Amino acid sequence: GAVVSQHPSRVICKSGTSVKIECRSLDFQATTMFWYRQFPKQSLMLMATSNEGSKATYEQGVEKDKFLINHASLTLSTLTVTSAHPEDSSFYICSARDLSRSPLNTEAFFGQGTRLTVV
Amino acid sequence: GEDVEQSLFLSVREGDSSVINCTYTDSSSTYLYWYKQEPGAGLQLLTYIFSNMDMKQDQRLTVLLNKKDKHLSLRIADTQTGDSAIYFCAEIYGGSQGNLIFGKGTKLSVKP
Numbered sequence: 001g002a003v004v005s006q007h008p009s010r011v012i013c014k015s016g017t018s019v020k021i022e023c024r025s026l027d028f029q030a031t032t033m034f035w036y037r038q039f040p041k042q043s044l045m046l047m048a049t050s051n052e053g054s055k056a057t058y059e060q061g062v063e064k065d066k067f068l069i070n071h072a073s074l075t076l077s078t079l080t081v082t083s084a085h086p087e088d089s090s091f092y093i094c095s096a097r098d099l100s101r102s103p104l105n106t107e108a109f110f111g112q113g114t115r116l117t118v119v
Numbered sequence: 120g121e122d123v124e125q126s127l128f129l130s131v132r133e134g135d136s137s138v139i140n141c142t143y144t145d146s147s148s149t150y151l152y153w154y155k156q157e158p159g160a161g162l163q164l165l166t167y168i169f170s171n172m173d174m175k176q177d178q179r180l181t182v183l184l185n186k187k188d189k190h191l192s193l194r195i196a197d198t199q200t201g202d203s204a205i206y207f208c209a210e211i212y213g214g215s216q217g218n219l220i221f222g223k224g225t226k227l228s229v230k231p
Contacts, residue, residue: 006161034219043207043223044162093161095219108219110154110161 003027004096006111013084013118021079021114023094029074030096038091050077084118091115123222125208130228137195139225141208148210151184153193156205203229
């Protein structure tokens, strides 16, 4: 299957600083990328959907000024957590879809996730 | 809104079969998925089933779909300790271009 690389896998930052998480599709063009947040013992919560070259679409309740998403190329999307607070500590997972494989393709490939700890 | 429900825990003995159940609400879902998440890792697609199928078998995995009851199950035959993980059921919502809606995940514990 296709490979999605997410970096870093773990990051610890001080409260008030910003952290950037990268998500790369290594062997396919990801026309659409998704960013999820996973709380302990809970399912994944979709934060936003980004299409290459356009602004991300944020889910209700997700602050777009705090979670900046950039999808500048077909292989790279970034999530920047700005002015991080301890409550932003979580597991963030990106996902990419390759719609060129089939018009009806719905398979999503996931990165390994980033464990963010804000101290 | 759309919802996917699954039980949170399942414990089995090594060699037994595991059955993880899931119910979903979007009757127009074209695909339904099972993902596996190992500790601290991202999600790995295990298998999926197209909505016009009742069953799909892939080695030790069997997926059963009951569209009438909107019920999906994943059976793992001859469960091994390496199968211990969290299993997420997911449906595609909003058509083929839509988003995945995940259940809360079932933590499978396999005892030797």
